Amino acid sequence: MPSEIHSFLNDRRDRLADELCEWLRLRSVAGVPEHVPEVIRSAHWLAGRLRDLGFPMVEIWPADGTPTVYAEWCAAPGAPTVLVYSHHDVRAVKDEQWSETAPFEPVLRDGYVYGRGSSDAKGQVLAHLWGLRAHLAATGRDAPAVNLKVLVEGEEETGSAQLAGLLDEHRPGADLIVFSDTLLWHREHPAVCLSMRGMLLAELEIHGPLRDVHSGAVSGPAPNPAVELARLISALHDDKGRVTLPGFYDAVVEPSGRTREQLAALPYSDEDWLTRSETRSICGEAGFTVLERLWARPAAEVLTVVAGDPDGPSRGAVPAVATAAISIRTVPDQTVAEVADQLRRWVATTISDGFDYELSIGEETGQEPYRTPEDHPAVAMLAAAMEDGFGAPAGRMGNAGGGPASLLARKIGAPLLFFGTGLPEDRWHDDDERVALDVLVAGAATLASFWDRLSSSRVTAEVPDYGENGTVDTGTAGVADQP
Structure with a gap:
């Protein structure tokens, strides 16, 4: 056929x-x-x-x-x-x-x-x-x-x-x-x-001066939210490429030997990956292959950074606001709610004095x-x-x-x-x-x-209850005998 x-x-x-x-x-x-x-x-x-x-x-x-x-x-x-x-x-x-x-x-x-x-x-x-x-x-x-x-x-x-x-x-x-x-x-x-992987999106907005202020008038003592945002972004990962949110890896299970063997069996080369993905170089969490980082490990990415005058000529002002969109990819057994709380605590304890901020987390559209x-x-x-x-x-x-x-x-x-x-x-x-x-x-x-x-199979829907994080207690859930 x-x-x-x-x-x-x-x-x-x-x-x-x-x-x-x-x-x-x-x-x-x-x-x-x-x-x-x-x-x-x-x-x-x-x-x-x-x-x-x-x-x-x-x-x-x-x-x-x-x-x-x-x-x-x-x-x-x-x-x-x-x-x-x-x-x-x-x-x-x-x-x-x-x-x-x-x-x-x-x-x-x-x-x-x-x-x-x-x-x-x-x-x-x-x-x-x-x-x-x-x-x-x-x-x-x-x-x-x-x-x-x-x-x-x-x-x-x-x-x-x-x-x-x-x-x-x-x-x-x-x-x-x-x-x-x-x-x-x-x-x-x-x-x-x-x-x-699961996904959680957040937007971090950092507030410095009460309005955009001419840099020649306040440069030096003024709190610059763009600089503070850059500091926070750089602190989101350590020197091994790991996400620094406290407790972030507590629920993360290492890839099983079977999973690592399956991923290693796929044809892969750095040259082919860089050509097809158009990503220039390879970064990420140390100790794991590229395919393990992609599919079996969590990750945090900054998708947008906006401050000052992104379009047109610069006004030469210290911006009042700097904003970043953050995407966090999760793996079993992480949950959206737990990671959202970890992000809230991290921002609250990491941001410097002299700045206000707003952190919006899309928990209602987060995906396990x-x-x-x-x-x-x-x-x-x-x-x-x-x-x-x-x-x-x-x-x-x-x-x-x-x-x-x-x-x-x-x-x-x-x-x-x-x-x-x-x-x-x-x-x-x-x-x-x-x-x-x-x-x-x-x-x-x-x-x-x-x-x-x-x-010709008898596939049944009699499976254990799927938890909020998309995992089940057994690897044989939903198995049915074939005639």
Whole structure:
């Protein structure tokens, strides 16, 4: 059957690319009021495609201008029920910085589709649609071999604030969740993702003078918030690259020997990583490999620093305010609440006298880490399907980013698998975002094979309660016997 799947998809590569470009033209930017109509149009565009594909039930959940698309096709009695999660909103852009194309005027060039949302995550959603088309064509079925539910939200890029409420209201049950807002390690070396770090965002605002004051009048004795902010930022890590928040590592478990072996088995070189990630050099916590730092260790990053006159000519003034946005990535068994408290205490005890400050922490949109039960039978099925799709054995990896994986697992009460078609070089959240068309095709082929493999299993949703930090007591949670 893999050959039939690939033949079907390869014959329709241009249609896949055209469909993606059509969707990418909609400026469905999250969190920007003037783009709400485009986010709504994006949801209706997807709903139409799901109906055209054959889903007998398609709904749009309004969600205050950030609509979620929900669909069901449950025509396989006795087969597992799978909920597919992704999102259709996209990150804001700086149009003038794009060089390959304007961000919402997508193009296909040298095997890549360029445009905002091409990889994160509209391309991943379309891989599911085309994977289902290929599954139906290759099997000759008129409905999927598993019971499918699709949930594509419209505010992931701003923290999925309404997702918990939508899940409580609509309660879409499932035996398994497939989370498609993630990366692959390499286009030639597929790997099953088994974990996702959590995320907490904070904004630190430091106040010095009561207003911007001419530096010639006060320079020297005036408290400069830009200098104080720089001091705090430099104190956030020690000389070994470790985060200095007291208690930050108390709940962090060292990567297991099995995890370290799995990550070490992935093909890696510093040169390849630096070329694909465009990160110039390698930094971070001493004592761990790059892949361990990415996927198995927590991290703290400063995303923005603003003070004085960032645009236009300088006024030559000591600024009244300096601001930094801080992103903290967490791992099991850390929790958003504990890390938020650690950050509050650290700022309160570290800031110098003579300054005021405001620390805003987005606990309501914080996301807990999640780890897939590695011995769940669906993991091996996905690995086999990835070999069908990509033509190479699948290793094991993690995800460096964050997302509502733990929330979904906890609310639905089902184990979660990760599968995405992004690559580190796809420039998520940056200029000239792109997706490799051959990776989309391989991803669609993987999904077509996966639904057929999964249909013969008895995957249950009877799993232990998922804690706030996305962990369970046993590595065999959700395992079901196969016939």
